[in-house]
Amino acid sequence: MKDLHIHSVYSDGELTINEIIEKVKENNVDFFSITDHDTIIGSKEIVLNNLHHKNNLKFVTGIELSAKIDKGKCHILGYNYDINNELLNEKIKELKEMSKYNILLVVQYLKKNFNINLKDSDLENIFNKEGTFNNVQIAKLLVDLGYTKTIDESFISYIQEAKEKVRNEKREFSPYECIDIIKKSGGIPVLAHNYQLRKNYIELKDYLVDLKKHGLMGLECFHSGFRKSAMLNNVSLAQKYGLLTTGGSDYHGVNVKPDIEIGTGKNGNLNIEDISIEKYLSKRLK
Numbered sequence: 434m435k436d437l438h439i440h441s442v443y444s445d446g447e448l449t450i451n452e453i454i455e456k457v458k459e460n461n462v463d464f465f466s467i468t469d470h471d472t473i474i475g476s477k478e479i480v481l482n483n484l485h486h487k488n489n490l491k492f493v494t495g496i497e498l499s500a501k502i503d504k505g506k507c508h509i510l511g512y513n514y515d516i517n518n519e520l521l522n523e524k525i526k527e528l529k530e531m532s533k534y535n536i537l538l539v540v541q542y543l544k545k546n547f548n549i550n551l552k553d554s555d556l557e558n559i560f561n562k563e564g565t566f567n568n569v570q571i572a573k574l575l576v577d578l579g580y581t582k583t584i585d586e587s588f589i590s591y592i593q594e595a596k597e598k599v600r601n602e603k604r605e606f607s608p609y610e611c612i613d614i615i616k617k618s619g620g621i622p623v624l625a626h627n628y629q630l631r632k633n634y635i636e637l638k639d640y641l642v643d644l645k646k647h648g649l650m651g652l653e654c655f656h657s658g659f660r661k662s663a664m665l666n667n668v669s670l671a672q673k674y675g676l677l678t679t680g681g682s683d684y685h686g687v688n689v690k691p692d693i694e695i696g697t698g699k700n701g702n703l704n705i706e707d708i709s710i711e712k713y714l715s716k717r718l719k
Contacts (some may be wrong), residue, residue: 434696435705437466438681443564444469447686454488454503460696464711466495471528471565493714497625501605505631509611510653513714514620517642521618531604532566539571542595549580568592569689584688613647623651623679626658641674645715651710655680657699665713677710
């Protein structure tokens with residue numbers, strides 16, 4: 434079984450790298466990736482400590498870059514980049530500053546519109562952590578401070594509105610820039626969970642053609658958020674436009690996405706055995 438979409442504590446996930454590896458083994462996943470938002474610390478930890486080989490697992494470096502678009506959400510996954518690439522590491526530093534700026538936009542909105550006043554001391558632990566800053570951390574903080582009882586409640590009651598209202602002010606790279614960063618670092622750029630783009634089928638096809646012209650190499654065909662019919666349609670689209678197929682659970686942890694598990698996805702809707710990116714990378718991953 435394969436899972437090329439997993440998040441750790443270095444972005445908005447709950448588990449450490451070692452905890453993820455244990456769960457990967459428990460769930461009989463033999464090929465995996467850490468795709469934290471806008472950081473490669475988790476992938477570096479695995480590669481530099483040779484954790485995949487020590488655990489007899491196949492691993493490919495990963496990242497998930499957030500891209501700025503007019504509506505919906507666009508994320509570009511990157512696989513098999515060089516962890517020492519100078520451009521990539523410089524851009525990740527920029528992304529960390531961008532993510533801090535974007536979080537503060539949400540914090541300011543919460544204060545102005547909901548009278549939720551998060552003090553500098555409340556935010557200190559978030560901004561001092563390794564990896565990137567994100568809204569899940571703010572959601573957890575609202576729980577810790579008693580504003581809400583769960584992370585879901587934090588998003589439903591406050592953060593979703595704040596995110597939407599400040600989206601035009603956010604600092605993010607464009608999809609083309611994300612693709613360029615990944616390719617120039619030796620990686621494979623892949624469009625993630627395309628249903629979040631909020632495009633109809635015709636618009637999606639046109640978008641794939643456009644992104645491929647700018648260097649897109651793959652499409653995430655299998656994901657916890659897809660129905661089976663959508664997964665089959667994605668495979669057809671990938672084949673039609675000459676894109677590599679990939680897939681993964683988008684696992685974050687039981688408190689963030691409680692119904693999603695590594696390998697098996699949402700309530701068991703995944704069992705990924707055949708993705709063309711694995712064959713493409715077979716010589717490099719031995």
